[in-house]
Amino acid sequence: MAELLVQQLVNWITLGCIYALLAIGFSLIFGVLNVIHFSHGDVAMTAPFIALALVQGSMAVVGVTGPAWLLLAVVVAVLAVGVIGIALDKIVIRRFRDAPAMMALVATVALGIVIRELIRHLYPQGSNPHAFPRLVSGMAFEVAGVSVSWFALLVVAITAILVTLLFVFLRMTALGLRIRAASEDRVVARMMGIRDSRVFRATFFIASAIGAIAGLLFASYAGVTRFDFGVMAGLLGFSAAVIGGLGSMPGAILGGLIIAGIEVLAQTFVPDGASYRLVFVFLLVIAVLIFRPAGLLGRTVMEKV
Amino acid sequence: MRQDIASSASPGKSAAVAFTVASQLVGAVFLYLILKADGGLQIVGLLALLGLGFFILEKQPWIAEQAMASFARVPLVSMITAGIIVVGFPFIVGSNTYILHLLIVAQLYAVLALALNFQLGSANIPNFATGASYGIGAYVSALLAINFGLSFWLTLPVAALAATLFGFIIGIPSMRTRDTYLALVTIAFGVVVQQLLNNFEWTGGPNGLVGIPAPSLFGHSFADPLVVFGWRLPSQANFYYLSAALVVVAIITAHRLHSSRIGLAWNALRADEIAAKAQGINVAWYKVLAFAVDAFLAAFAGTIYAFYVSYISPDNFTFLVSVTIMTMVIVGGMDNIFGVIVGAFLLTILPEKLRAFSDYRLLFFGVVIIGFLMIRPQGLFPQRMRRYGGE
Numbered sequence: 124m125a126e127l128l129v130q131q132l133v134n135w136i137t138l139g140c141i142y143a144l145l146a147i148g149f150s151l152i153f154g155v156l157n158v159i160h161f162s163h164g165d166v167a168m169t170a171p172f173i174a175l176a177l178v179q180g181s182m183a184v185v186g187v188t189g190p191a192w193l194l195l196a197v198v199v200a201v202l203a204v205g206v207i208g209i210a211l212d213k214i215v216i217r218r219f220r221d222a223p224a225m226m227a228l229v230a231t232v233a234l235g236i237v238i239r240e241l242i243r244h245l246y247p248q249g250s251n252p253h254a255f256p257r258l259v260s261g262m263a264f265e266v267a268g269v270s271v272s273w274f275a276l277l278v279v280a281i282t283a284i285l286v287t288l289l290f291v292f293l294r295m296t297a298l299g300l301r302i303r304a305a306s307e308d309r310v311v312a313r314m315m316g317i318r319d320s321r322v323f324r325a326t327f328f329i330a331s332a333i334g335a336i337a338g339l340l341f342a343s344y345a346g347v348t349r350f351d352f353g354v355m356a357g358l359l360g361f362s363a364a365v366i367g368g369l370g371s372m373p374g375a376i377l378g379g380l381i382i383a384g385i386e387v388l389a390q391t392f393v394p395d396g397a398s399y400r401l402v403f404v405f406l407l408v409i410a411v412l413i414f415r416p417a418g419l420l421g422r423t424v425m426e427k428v
Numbered sequence: 429m430r431q432d433i434a435s436s437a438s439p440g441k442s443a444a445v446a447f448t449v450a451s452q453l454v455g456a457v458f459l460y461l462i463l464k465a466d467g468g469l470q471i472v473g474l475l476a477l478l479g480l481g482f483f484i485l486e487k488q489p490w491i492a493e494q495a496m497a498s499f500a501r502v503p504l505v506s507m508i509t510a511g512i513i514v515v516g517f518p519f520i521v522g523s524n525t526y527i528l529h530l531l532i533v534a535q536l537y538a539v540l541a542l543a544l545n546f547q548l549g550s551a552n553i554p555n556f557a558t559g560a561s562y563g564i565g566a567y568v569s570a571l572l573a574i575n576f577g578l579s580f581w582l583t584l585p586v587a588a589l590a591a592t593l594f595g596f597i598i599g600i601p602s603m604r605t606r607d608t609y610l611a612l613v614t615i616a617f618g619v620v621v622q623q624l625l626n627n628f629e630w631t632g633g634p635n636g637l638v639g640i641p642a643p644s645l646f647g648h649s650f651a652d653p654l655v656v657f658g659w660r661l662p663s664q665a666n667f668y669y670l671s672a673a674l675v676v677v678a679i680i681t682a683h684r685l686h687s688s689r690i691g692l693a694w695n696a697l698r699a700d701e702i703a704a705k706a707q708g709i710n711v712a713w714y715k716v717l718a719f720a721v722d723a724f725l726a727a728f729a730g731t732i733y734a735f736y737v738s739y740i741s742p743d744n745f746t747f748l749v750s751v752t753i754m755t756m757v758i759v760g761g762m763d764n765i766f767g768v769i770v771g772a773f774l775l776t777i778l779p780e781k782l783r784a785f786s787d788y789r790l791l792f793f794g795v796v797i798i799g800f801l802m803i804r805p806q807g808l809f810p811q812r813m814r815r816y817g818g819e
Contacts, residue, residue: 153608153686159608160515160610197673215798215802218802219513219801222805223552224554224607224608224611225552225554225611225754225758226801227803228608228611229754229755229758229797229801230798230801230802231750232751233793233794233797233798233801234794234798235505235794236790236793236794237791237794237795237798240788240791240794244788244791251796264751265811266491302661343487353739354747358619358747361612362612362616365608365612369608369609372554377656393629398626398627399623399627400617401623402619402620402623402624402627404617404622405615405616405617405619405620406529406620408612408613408616409601409613409616409617411618412604412605412609412612412613412616413601413604413613414598415608416604416605418610423585
């Protein structure tokens, strides 16, 4: 029993970190643009495909392969997805930032369809699942008879580093200050001489790059990636951001851990829980929002008349 | 130009009659051509024509004004013309069952879009669970028919009742949550229903339910061809007329609700919730009511769908189905009954016709939706001002 518990604890933290990274992207973009970027999950899940393509490309051109090439491919993929995020904002999402919220939601859902279909057509045999390597392999140490993998440690370390960096960036740099100002009040921020196009560019780059890291970790965790993984990744990341409270970074992390927690709990303790896990996740989402309508750590905004 | 607008506000009676009949016939011919069209070039040509039509409408708004004034001037004529076109369409289409199938599905989606329009259009409440209500209607009626041998006509009200109950349940969180948070609540409900249908033993799991018996009316089974005055229409014609009748019911319901105090209350909610509350409108009740009405109508569409295809599975009622219905309302024009119906027809027929682009059809579909939203964000037919009698 203890072994099972520790094992599930490790799974929970790994998965929770990945969801938290996805949720941070949703929260960041919503905070600044007031737009739900529903295709964020799909953007994130392009990263594993870009990395795979790069690895295979380098193998075909240079003829060598190895962990160093994989690492390089991963870094390039993360940067590329950041740029893709900026491009999507420029071409599509920006036009909906003043439109009714539902319009932006529907537009980004359609954008998600386009991204998925593009992956399916551009990547060779894109309709099939593709194996994705573990970024690091091997077992790090043993706790109560359960060996903890280097991969789990890597996920936790990356999440901790990213969250710290993001925190420092938002609190201590000028650009971070501008982003926070724009997310508080875009109009006033503009009046203070903050050019919002720069803020949007920075926000989308950061959110998409963090999403790409989450996507790579997710593909690596599952060992496989497929063009339509973005739907569920997006839905779960969005749910995590919302139950944590949109616009709140600690909320996004908390939300990710909660969503992953209920998923792991359902799989472990409920008979046939694996097939019902989404039911439990979304029932929890409903319950949280009934009792905390603005999310767990969200600010309840008093409406002024 | 100014003079034109002034005089077009009240067209002459004969001009109005000519205009209504002509415009409806043009619409019907266009629909027929699109349905018949086959091969990439023809589709692209017709789409370009459609785009041009909307471009002209955008540049010359008096055309739409004129149309509305004409329809209002001679409502009886326009209704009779529409009736003749709808009744006569299967005779023109003849034995082409594929076109009839498309029309049936388009009509069912028109009902779903009208159902959602009560919320999204009238009251601006997001609802991503219309697909789930649709599924509940389909499953309840199918289960009753398969397990208890209930007839189609009996399952119809039962399914509607069950879905309405579901609508009330989703409506309850709507009293506390709003906007994006409410959108997530409805998404969550939709996913939960779809996942349960996918996992329960008694709903057939992912395989769904097979062998739903065809309904019959006055001894005429809907699985048999329809014979009218020696004309032999394929069996799909039965369902075509059934779903057309449902569309008529939905339109009448929508129209009556829109002009009632309920519709007014929903519009007030959309304009300003706090102001509506201050006016003494029971905000919570009207919100929940919007969910219930949506679910009620969606269940009717679901029941007809289940009996029509005689096979349903959870894949028919996913999150993406709900998104498609939402897109129909937004693309067509929120709170505009005619626009919503056009949106439903367009977005049902378009993906089918894009099969000419075989594998690229979903990609194309997504691009078209984004294009629509960017170019004409208020929808093809924008919502109109309420008119309180007089001028």
